[in-house]
Amino acid sequence: MKSTAQLTKENNVKSLRLSNTDREIFENYMTYMRSDFRVNPHDTELIINRILKQLLSAEQHGLLALDFFNHDPKAHAIKELKAMPNETFKNIFKYIYQHIVLLIGIVSFLKGFLGFFMEKNGSNLYFVSFPFSVVVGFFIVFYLYGLVLKQYNCSVLTIQIGYGYSPI
Numbered sequence: 001m002k003s004t005a006q007l008t009k010e011n012n013v014k015s016l017r018l019s020n021t022d023r024e025i026f027e028n029y030m031t032y033m034r035s036d037f038r039v040n041p042h043d044t045e046l047i048i049n050r051i052l053k054q055l056l057s058a059e060q061h062g063l064l065a066l067d068f069f070n071h072d073p074k075a076h077a078i079k080e081l082k083a084m085p086n087e088t089f090k091n092i093f094k095y096i097y098q099h100i101v102l103l104i105g106i107v108s109f110l111k112g113f114l115g116f117f118m119e120k121n122g123s124n125l126y127f128v129s130f131p132f133s134v135v136v137g138f139f140i141v142f143y144l145y146g147l148v149l150k151q152y153n154c155s156v157l158t159i160q161i162g163y164g165y166s167p168i
Helices: 004-015 020-034 041-060 073-082 088-116 125-151 156-162
Strands: none
Touching (some): 004 020, 020 041
């Protein structure tokens, strides 16, 4: 099974095989489909891939993109998107959950790190809580970082390349 990033790249490359006017219409269609965040991005790319294959086949038989979409690509996209499951609440709660856990991780890390340098009435409690808070904070922060990487199906190398580093 291909990742979302691979499907996106494949769809972008395949769309270059369309004629100029059909490519422009299909790129607008693709943009509209990808900009709807109510649906799963992977499922959206699968739908785009299927439509692109049909459009390439139709173009070989002499059918233009406007005829393929019945002169209204936006209505066609809306129809396709409505057929897909709505994941709005799932995405919202996942986003809120990830940020709450990240906030707890950062607070735990800072509490432990700053608490190490603060003396509390001669108590050695901070010598015990410091390593615990730092480890828990690091675990939570890097766990969420791993979830983000997994969600977008990429690695640290992919992110570094995206920010201008050269591949190894």
